[in-house]
Amino acid sequence: MNDSVKAIYEQRMANYKSATDLEKPSKIPISFEVSYWPIEYAGTKTYDILGDKEKMRDAYSKIFDDIYCDGIQGTTIAVALKAVEALGGKTYIMSSDGITIQHVSKCWMEADEYDEAIEDPQSFGINVVGRRKYEKLNGTREDVYAALKEAVIELKKHREGTALINSYLTEEKGILITQKAGLSLPPICLVFDYYRSIKDTLLDMRRNNGKLHALCDALMPSTISPLLEEASKSYPPYLSTAIHSPAFYGPKQFKEFYLPQYKKQIDVVAANKGKVKIRGEGYFAYGMEILADEFPGMFTFMFDQDDPYEHYKSLKGRATIQAGIKNNQLKYLSKDECIELTKKALDTFGPNGGFIFSTDKSILCGNEVKAENLIAVFDYVHKNGVY
Numbered sequence: 560m561n562d563s564v565k566a567i568y569e570q571r572m573a574n575y576k577s578a579t580d581l582e583k584p585s586k587i588p589i590s591f592e593v594s595y596w597p598i599e600y601a602g603t604k605t606y607d608i609l610g611d612k613e614k615m616r617d618a619y620s621k622i623f624d625d626i627y628c629d630g631i632q633g634t635t636i637a638v639a640l641k642a643v644e645a646l647g648g649k650t651y652i653m654s655s656d657g658i659t660i661q662h663v664s665k666c667w668m669e670a671d672e673y674d675e676a677i678e679d680p681q682s683f684g685i686n687v688v689g690r691r692k693y694e695k696l697n698g699t700r701e702d703v704y705a706a707l708k709e710a711v712i713e714l715k716k717h718r719e720g721t722a723l724i725n726s727y728l729t730e731e732k733g734i735l736i737t738q739k740a741g742l743s744l745p746p747i748c749l750v751f752d753y754y755r756s757i758k759d760t761l762l763d764m765r766r767n768n769g770k771l772h773a774l775c776d777a778l779m780p781s782t783i784s785p786l787l788e789e790a791s792k793s794y795p796p797y798l799s800t801a802i803h804s805p806a807f808y809g810p811k812q813f814k815e816f817y818l819p820q821y822k823k824q825i826d827v828v829a830a831n832k833g834k835v836k837i838r839g840e841g842y843f844a845y846g847m848e849i850l851a852d853e854f855p856g857m858f859t860f861m862f863d864q865d866d867p868y869e870h871y872k873s874l875k876g877r878a879t880i881q882a883g884i885k886n887n888q889l890k891y892l893s894k895d896e897c898i899e900l901t902k903k904a905l906d907t908f909g910p911n912g913g914f915i916f917s918t919d920k921s922i923l924c925g926n927e928v929k930a931e932n933l934i935a936v937f938d939y940v941h942k943n944g945v946y
Contacts, residue, residue, distance in 0.1 A: 560732045571629040575735060575915070579797060579834050579879050583912035587905065587944030589937050590881060591628035592838075592861070594635040599620065599925045604657040608720075610713060615720035620727050620889045623734065626934050627941045630735035632799065632838075634724040638662075640719035647694030658924045665889050666756040667691050670763070676754070680777045688754060696763065737836070738799045743782035745821040746775035750823035751804040760804070764812060767942055771816070779820050783827060797834035797859065808840030813846055818853075818927065825854055833890035836880040836881070837920070839863040845868045851877040862919055863928040871908060880908050883916040884936055889928035897932045901939050909944060918939045 560568065574584035601618040608614040619634055623895040629828050638660045639653050654659050667688045668676060676683040690696045695706035728734040744752070750771065751760045763771045800821075805813050828835055836859040837847070844865040850858055851874055859879040862870075867882035874880065883904045889897060901916075922928055 560733070563732040564731065566766065568735065571735045572768060574632060576912060578915050581856055581876060581879060581913035584944045585616075585946060587628065587909055587940060587946075588629045588915045590915050591626065591631045591937075592917050593631065594637075594921045594923045594926070595660070596924050597623075597654075598636075598660045600930070602874050605636070605660065606653055608817065609636070609639075610716040610720070610721045612716065612720035612723045616723045616727050619724045620732075623728065623732050625930075626922050627937045628734060630737040630920075631728065633736050633738045634721045636721060636724075639714045640755070641711035642710040642717060642840075643693075646696060649694070652691050654926060662752075664752075664756055666754075666795065668754040668760045668894060670755075670759070670767060673767065673774060677770070677773045677777045680774070683751045683782065690719060714911070715899070736744050737797065740864065743824065744803065745817055745824065746778035746782060747816045748775060748803045748918045749782075749810070749818070750921075751807075755943070757804075757807055763809060764816065775820060777817065779823065780918075781827065782820070783824055797836045798828060799836045799838065801838050802840045802843050802846070804844055805846050809844050810849070813849065817846075818849065822853065825850075825857070829854060829857060831868055832858065833857075837861065847878065848875060848893065859915065861917065861919075875911060876913070879913045879915060881915040881917050882908060883918065885919040886927045889932045890926075892937065897936050898939055901936050903941075903946055905940065912946075916944060930939075937945050 567778075570585070571588065574586055574588045577584035577801060579586050584639065595605060596764055597619045598608065601616045601621040603614075608618050615636065619636065620916045627877075629897060640660055642652050649665070650663055652663060654661050668683075672683075672687070675687070693706075696703055698706070705912065725736050747760070750763075751757055754760075754774075755763060760771070806819055808816075825835060835854075835857055837843075837850070838861045838862050844862075847860045847865075847870065848857070853859075855877045859881050860874065863879040867880060884897060884900050888900060892900075918928070918933075922933075
């Protein structure tokens, strides 16, 4: 990192820190919430670059020559698809557009298997659920070894590629990688995503309540590791939680199934004066209110279906607001209309600090926004979001 890039990077870090500390930075930070879109923007296909770190870097970084931003969550080529395929995995597939990778939601654990999972969740997760998800783990010892070896090689190449992207953005562009570590999902989300599926877990909340609680308790130790405590001690700027299961239930279930274990995770972060960002899914303002009460000043909330204008007054001074403009507005409105909405966001959320500008959700692919609108909006905030 040369001196000029270093100065830009340090200023961006200072602005993010002020915003997450509920203070006024020198300028409003702009977070580029993006997923696979940079690959499409570069004119290539995701599968064609996986496992080649230079191709991954070149494809993912091209968009940053054209768009201004201060921070990015981190490269979200999150799935090492070729490693999954090496194991005969059934959990992720390449979309027909050749850009996005889809998660396949399925029930991998039967209702009558709770006792086995509760007794030894690690063994059950590997030897029962793992073998159901990954066909090649059911072969001979030699076949399993070969599949695992290939998967490890592909995973290593994938991680080298994502690390190279992050290094390039930091060292060459001075862009802040805002997620320093992923915060483990609370046990109820693990059950939703990796064991019982959405539909069956919702049924268990009513019909198998006691066993579901017991499994969440059994899974809890694996979600708090020494890495979580260590990651909480460093800046920039926060750990991140993707909200999955709360979008499918309400405050009562949130307090019963989500909050007890999640608080234990957040207590570790709070003890080290860390920060947490929540990328909302669906309607989650009710959870934001609960978490802001429990941990004032710790969270940055990114809205999805909830209206940030509706909830801003109650959260102001208790949490950092990350909002600004919606993806569908960037897709369907004119550039001038998008600028007017951007002015409204700056005027509403900006004056008291504690604000980060972004879209309402991650941009998966190119048909979700008009690139020219997003570029114009971010340029406007860069020039005018100054204190």
